[in-house]
Amino acid sequence: MELSSKKLLAHIGVQIDNFDCSKKLNTSEVEFIRNSIQENHFICFKNQKLNGETLAQFTKNFGELEAYPEKDKTKGKIEIFNVSNVSENGDHLPEDDQRVLLQKNNSRWHTDSSYRYYPAVFSMLYGQEILPPEAAGGQTQFSNMLMAYEELSDDKKMLLEPLHQVHSYNDIRRLEPGLPELTQSEKSNFPPVTHPLIRVHPDRNYKKSLFFTSNTSLEIGGMSLDEGRDLHKWLVDYISNPEFCYTHYWDLNDLVMWDNRVLLHRVIPYDYSRYRRAMIRGTVEGKEPVAGPFSNTIRNKL
Numbered sequence: 026m027e028l029s030s031k032k033l034l035a036h037i038g039v040q041i042d043n044f045d046c047s048k049k050l051n052t053s054e055v056e057f058i059r060n061s062i063q064e065n066h067f068i069c070f071k072n073q074k075l076n077g078e079t080l081a082q083f084t085k086n087f088g089e090l091e092a093y094p095e096k097d098k099t100k101g102k103i104e105i106f107n108v109s110n111v112s113e114n115g116d117h118l119p120e121d122d123q124r125v126l127l128q129k130n131n132s133r134w135h136t137d138s139s140y141r142y143y144p145a146v147f148s149m150l151y152g153q154e155i156l157p158p159e160a161a162g163g164q165t166q167f168s169n170m171l172m173a174y175e176e177l178s179d180d181k182k183m184l185l186e187p188l189h190q191v192h193s194y195n196d197i198r199r200l201e202p203g204l205p206e207l208t209q210s211e212k213s214n215f216p217p218v219t220h221p222l223i224r225v226h227p228d229r230n231y232k233k234s235l236f237f238t239s240n241t242s243l244e245i246g247g248m249s250l251d252e253g254r255d256l257h258k259w260l261v262d263y264i265s266n267p268e269f270c271y272t273h274y275w276d277l278n279d280l281v282m283w284d285n286r287v288l289l290h291r292v293i294p295y296d297y298s299r300y301r302r303a304m305i306r307g308t309v310e311g312k313e314p315v316a317g318p319f320s321n322t323i324r325n326k327l
């Protein structure tokens with residue numbers, strides 16, 4: 026059957042029905058999906074039947090699998106993360122369990138693995154257990170950073186252009202103090218990195234977008250601490266504007282794929298002790314730094 030998609034919103038997202046992501050993909054299918062994600066930033070594949078292995082296989086069509094920084098804490102296989110408040114044995118985890126605390130941190134706007142020097146490109150999230158329809162929360166929300174940048178005033182663009190944010194995996198502990206300390210080797214494998222607040226996309230005609238997170242730090246650098254915190258707060262409010270967002274209401278067995286380079290995402294908080302929510306994620310590793318407008322490769326092209 027010919028692959029086809031339908032638009033979800035004008036600025037984010039398509040849905041693909043009648044396609045089996047567990048099979049071996051041919052070149053034209055991979056190309057169709059690549060073009061689709063480049064144009065729409067988000068794809069939902071309906072009615073999938075996946076496990077860790079087939080999800081890893083599907084993910085590898087688009088690059089190399091990224092491994093999670095903390096060994097054996099949230100998953101069976103390090104390349105497939107359990108985004109879940111359910112243990113591998115199927116037990117509903119208590120709300121103060123470290124695996125649940127990590128899920129809570131996902132309710133802050135972020136892009137996956139921004140704490141890496143080369144952050145992730147695509148994420149693939151498969152819904153194995155979802156909240157019942159009457160439950161509040163549990164949706165995944167996305168905000169379009171190309172659009173958010175476009176809509177900034179010229180003054181704001183000028184203010185933001187030279188600024189950076191520090192992204193630190195260890196700082197998740199500051200936001201979720203119940204998490205256990207990282208080991209020395211986990212810490213040294215993931216030292217803090219900085220990324221420009223405005224990134225440039227050579228594969229999109231050198232368009233600019235915003236790039237920041239609120240799950241690794243709550244400050245912007247290059248100004249006083251108070252100013253940096255105020256600006257960060259302002260950015261969080263600004264990109265939460267529904268005009269930039271798409272909210273994904275999960276159906277069981279949805280596989281959603283998104284482009285971390287141009288979208289931020291967060292889970293809408295839900296009652297973690299009352300409802301089970303189990304998802305697995307495959308992640309396509311980034312191979313390039315986040316290029317800001319002042320990098321040598323970019324400045325001559327602008």
Ligand SMILES: [Fe+2]
Pocket residue numbers: 131135136137290
């Ligand atoms: Fe995430």
